[in-house]
Amino acid sequence: MNAQHIYDIVGIGVGPFNLGLACLTHPLNELSTIFFDGKNEFDWHSGIMPEGSTLQIPFIADLVSFADPKSPYTFLNYLKLHNKLYQFFIRESFFILRAEYNLYCKWVAEQLENVHFKSFVERIDYDETCKLYTLRVKQSEGDITVVTRNLVLGTGTTPIIPKFCQGYPEQVHSSADYSSHKKDYLNKKSITIVGGGQSGAEIYYDLLSEIDQHQYQLNWLTKAPHFFSMDLGKLTLEFTSPDYTSHFYSLDEDKRDQVIASQNVLYKGIELSFVNRIYDLLYQKSLHRPLPTRMMPNCALDNLEKNGNHLNLTFNNSDVNKRFKLESDVLILALGYEYKIPECLTPIRSHINWDSKGRIELNWNYSINDQNTIFAQNIGIYSHGFTVPDLGMGCYRNAIIINTILGREVYPIEKRIAYQEFAPLAEEMVPPVKTMLKSNNTELSF
Incomplete structure (x- = not known):
C-alpha cells in the first residue's frame, strides 16, 4: 500500500454492505479500491446467534447476487466449493x-486482497485543491497514509x-x-x-428451551402494545424494493x-413462524x-x-x-441498534x-456531499426507508454507488x-379542485 497511490474508493468499515462493495468492485480494472476495518477479522453479530437462528431473508440476498449472479462470491458458489450444495438443497x-x-x-473476505482488518481509520482530511481525501490508518505494524478520490462509510x-x-457491566448486557x-x-x-423484536424473541426462546433444567425465572417485556410478528406478505414485501425506495425518497422530510x-410491523417485529x-x-x-x-x-423500562x-x-x-418493579439477577437489552458518526x-x-x-442528509444515490464523493451505507432510514439495513437491498445500493463513481451503468x-x-404518475396528478356551491345568487368557494 503506497501512500502516493491514489485510490478511487476507500471503504471504512467492513460489514456485509462494504464487503459486498469490495466484491463488486474487485473485477473492475478501472477502479482501485481498498477497505479497512479495525476488527481482527470479519464478524457479523456472532454475539447473538442462538443455535438454529436464521436470516429473515432468502439466501439469494447474499453479498452479490442481486447485482451480479455470475460472481464467484455468491452464496451458492460458497456452498459448491465447500461440498454443501446438495445438503442445502x-x-x-x-x-x-x-x-x-x-x-x-x-x-469471501479471505478471498479479497483489498480488504484489510486490524486497520483503524483515525482521521480523514480533505484537500480542496486536489479534491482528494487523506486517511491516517492505524495498523499493528505502524500508521499508514492513504489517499483517495471517494469514501464509502x-x-x-x-x-x-x-x-x-450503563455502569453495570456484570449484570446488564446487550x-x-x-x-x-x-x-x-x-x-x-x-x-x-427487554425488547420485543427478533433478537429478544430468539434469546427468550433459547432460554425458555432450558428453563425446566435450570429453574430460573424468565421475564420478557416490551414497550410495544403486543409481541407482534412482521408482515411478510408478498405485497408487503414489495415495500422492500427499488420502486418503494425511490417513492419514499421523493417524499418531503416531515x-x-x-x-x-408507522411502519414498525414491516421491519421491527418477529418472524411469524418463530412467534x-x-x-x-x-x-x-x-x-x-x-x-x-x-x-x-406495553411495559417500558424507565x-x-x-x-x-x-x-x-x-x-x-x-x-x-x-409503574411497577421487577427484581432480576440479569438484564438483557434487545432494544435495537443506533448509528454513531x-x-x-x-x-x-x-x-x-x-x-x-x-442528521446526515443522503442524496438519492447515497452520497452525503454535494460533490458525490462521500457515500454512506447502513444509515438513512429517514431518507431511503426501512430497507436501509436490509441485506437484500445492499446490492442495489452498491450498484448505484459504483455507477455514480464511474459515471456509467456498470451494474443495471x-x-x-x-x-x-x-x-x-406525474401526468396523472392534477391540482386540488375548488368546490363551488351556489346559494341563491351567490357563489361559495371551498
Missing part, C-alpha cells in the same frame, strides 16, 4: 443459518443501551453479547429480557418521518407444571437500581399508566450535508419490479 429452506452466513462472509451500528442502564454470557445466565435465579414511524414456535414451546413446557416465566407488552446482588427494574405499563469524520464534517434535524439498476404503484 435437501434441507429445503431458503433461509441461511446466521452462523453459516457469518462463515460465508468470512470466506460502512461502519456498523452499536447496541442501544439507555444511560441509566443482546449482541448474549452468546458470550449465556453460560453465566444458566446459573442465575432470574433473567429479564412526511418521511411520519411514514417510517408460533415460541407459543408451541410454552405450551409444551407448561404441560405438567406452571412455568416460571412472564411475558408483558429506571434501574442495584440492590445487593440483584437489580430492581422499574417499568411503566402504558395501558394503565402504572465515526470520529474520523470530524475534520471533514463541514463537507457533509446535514438535514434540518441534524432495476427501476420497476413492483406490481403496486406507490404514487400516481
Whole structure:
C-alpha cells in the first residue's frame, strides 16, 4: 500500500454492505479500491446467534447476487466449493443459518486482497485543491497514509443501551453479547429480557428451551402494545424494493418521518413462524407444571437500581399508566441498534450535508456531499426507508454507488419490479379542485 497511490474508493468499515462493495468492485480494472476495518477479522453479530437462528431473508440476498449472479462470491458458489450444495438443497429452506452466513462472509473476505482488518481509520482530511481525501490508518505494524478520490462509510451500528442502564457491566448486557454470557445466565435465579423484536424473541426462546433444567425465572417485556410478528406478505414485501425506495425518497422530510414511524410491523417485529414456535414451546413446557416465566407488552423500562446482588427494574405499563418493579439477577437489552458518526469524520464534517434535524442528509444515490464523493451505507432510514439495513437491498445500493463513481451503468439498476404503484404518475396528478356551491345568487368557494 503506497501512500502516493491514489485510490478511487476507500471503504471504512467492513460489514456485509462494504464487503459486498469490495466484491463488486474487485473485477473492475478501472477502479482501485481498498477497505479497512479495525476488527481482527470479519464478524457479523456472532454475539447473538442462538443455535438454529436464521436470516429473515432468502439466501439469494447474499453479498452479490442481486447485482451480479455470475460472481464467484455468491452464496451458492460458497456452498459448491465447500461440498454443501446438495445438503442445502435437501434441507429445503431458503433461509441461511446466521452462523453459516457469518462463515460465508468470512470466506469471501479471505478471498479479497483489498480488504484489510486490524486497520483503524483515525482521521480523514480533505484537500480542496486536489479534491482528494487523506486517511491516517492505524495498523499493528505502524500508521499508514492513504489517499483517495471517494469514501464509502460502512461502519456498523452499536447496541442501544439507555444511560441509566450503563455502569453495570456484570449484570446488564446487550443482546449482541448474549452468546458470550449465556453460560453465566444458566446459573442465575432470574433473567429479564427487554425488547420485543427478533433478537429478544430468539434469546427468550433459547432460554425458555432450558428453563425446566435450570429453574430460573424468565421475564420478557416490551414497550410495544403486543409481541407482534412482521408482515411478510408478498405485497408487503414489495415495500422492500427499488420502486418503494425511490417513492419514499421523493417524499418531503416531515412526511418521511411520519411514514417510517408507522411502519414498525414491516421491519421491527418477529418472524411469524418463530412467534408460533415460541407459543408451541410454552405450551409444551407448561404441560405438567406452571412455568416460571412472564411475558408483558406495553411495559417500558424507565429506571434501574442495584440492590445487593440483584437489580430492581422499574417499568411503566402504558395501558394503565402504572409503574411497577421487577427484581432480576440479569438484564438483557434487545432494544435495537443506533448509528454513531465515526470520529474520523470530524475534520471533514463541514463537507457533509446535514438535514434540518441534524442528521446526515443522503442524496438519492447515497452520497452525503454535494460533490458525490462521500457515500454512506447502513444509515438513512429517514431518507431511503426501512430497507436501509436490509441485506437484500445492499446490492442495489452498491450498484448505484459504483455507477455514480464511474459515471456509467456498470451494474443495471432495476427501476420497476413492483406490481403496486406507490404514487400516481406525474401526468396523472392534477391540482386540488375548488368546490363551488351556489346559494341563491351567490357563489361559495371551498
